[in-house]
Amino acid sequence: AQSVTQLGSxxxxxxxxxxxxxxxxxSSVPPYLFWYxxxxxxxxxxxxxxxSAATLVKGINGFEAEFKKSxxxxxxxxxxxxxxxxxxxxxxxxxxxxxxxxxxGQGTTLQVKP
Amino acid sequence: DGGITQxxxxxxxxEGQNVTLSCxxxxxxxxxxxxxxxxxxxxxxxxxxxxxxxxxxxxxxEGYSVSREKKESFxxxxxxxxxxxxxxxxxxxxxxxxxxSGANVLTFGAGSRLTVL
Numbered sequence: 426a427q428s429v430t431q432l433g434s435x436x437x438x439x440x441x442x443x444x445x446x447x448x449x450x451x452s453s454v455p456p457y458l459f460w461y462x463x464x465x466x467x468x469x470x471x472x473x474x475x476x477s478a479a480t481l482v483k484g485i486n487g488f489e490a491e492f493k494k495s496x497x498x499x500x501x502x503x504x505x506x507x508x509x510x511x512x513x514x515x516x517x518x519x520x521x522x523x524x525x526x527x528x529x530g531q532g533t534t535l536q537v538k539p
Numbered sequence: 540d541g542g543i544t545q546x547x548x549x550x551x552x553x554e555g556q557n558v559t560l561s562c563x564x565x566x567x568x569x570x571x572x573x574x575x576x577x578x579x580x581x582x583x584x585x586x587x588x589x590x591x592x593x594x595x596x597x598x599x600x601e602g603y604s605v606s607r608e609k610k611e612s613f614x615x616x617x618x619x620x621x622x623x624x625x626x627x628x629x630x631x632x633x634x635x636x637x638x639x640s641g642a643n644v645l646t647f648g649a650g651s652r653l654t655v656l
Contacts, residue, residue: 461647466548468648468650469645470647515582525587525633527645532581
């Protein structure tokens, strides 16, 4: 069965600093992996997705993630944090069945300090 | 613009009452999903539907019911049997629910926040 673990429920960085949000997955089949962002009291917006085409995936708003099979990781990074990046971030893996459903991690809240 | 509309955005309910959350999409997506979000627990799947007139239980279906009479609509009823219904509810849709492709991305609505008084 697939599962996702996000390390750190809260991450705080200074504006302009590197953002690193960690995600490890467990999957018995080649995984499809996603990062979503959620602003307060809103739905989730897709940041990027890994579908086996390339291990380094670029997304919106300057975010990118690297798939590392040997480490079963899919960490999200951004070179320079903006105040507008403050939000909750979710890593997700597609379930093994053909139902399209996603399995989500617990989420990481990113705080950006001025 | 195509998208998913959830209503109401905020809802208050007295204990013992059933409430229905609306989810409508104009994306012509076949598959629709309901997730529940609680602080620190991520999103948990309540029900999903891959096609009209068919739906399946997710991981936490107890105390909830759904219907899928139209392709564009997937309402969720929170019944009085749900012990702890206060949460943020998110509806999502995908082009197809019958695919192994990672390209089949979920699109989410803005959510409905239910509070039990």
